[in-house]
Amino acid sequence: MRVDHYSPSAVRRAAFYWHWLRHGYRYANLIxxxxxxxxxxxxxxxxxxxxxxxxxxxxxxxxxxDRYKETVERMFSDTVGRQVxxxxxxxxxxxxxPYLFLGGVTIY
Numbered sequence: 001m002r003v004d005h006y007s008p009s010a011v012r013r014a015a016f017y018w019h020w021l022r023h024g025y026r027y028a029n030l031i032x033x034x035x036x037x038x039x040x041x042x043x044x045x046x047x048x049x050x051x052x053x054x055x056x057x058x059x060x061x062x063x064x065x066d067r068y069k070e071t072v073e074r075m076f077s078d079t080v081g082r083q084v085x086x087x088x089x090x091x092x093x094x095x096x097x098p099y100l101f102l103g104g105v106t107i108y
Contacts, residue, residue, distance in 0.1 A: 057098065058093055058098070061091075062091040062092070062093060062098060063091075065089055065090065065091040065100070066089055068089075069086060069089050072086065072089060072102075073085060073086050076105075080107060082107055082108055083107070083108040084105065084106070084107050084108075085104075085105070085106045085108075086102050086103070086104065086105050086106075087103055087104025087105075087106075088101070088102070088103030088104050089101070089102055089103070090103070
């Protein structure tokens with residue numbers, strides 16, 4: 001019968017490595033736990049901000065799009081670099097897709 005005896009220095013070295021391995025695992029667990037919490041909170045925040053922006057666009061901006069006709073004309077004029085006029089502007093919503101109709105667009 002063979003009995004393996006470990007020297008005290010080998011046991012101390014193994015205990016030392018085991019201690020640092022456990023410490024490293026706890027530290028990594030703590031960091032990932034906090035990172036997951038932060039990511040979850042940011043995801044929930046962006047979800048509600050997107051929902052508020054979506055509902056604001058659907059129920060506030062699009063039904064009153066004719067109020068923004070001059071702003072849209074100015075934006076198009078700045079983009080094109082020439083004077084743009086719009087005679088009709090209409091917005092609707094089908095499902096989750098907004099539609100914008102511009103009628104009588106004239107570029108000078």
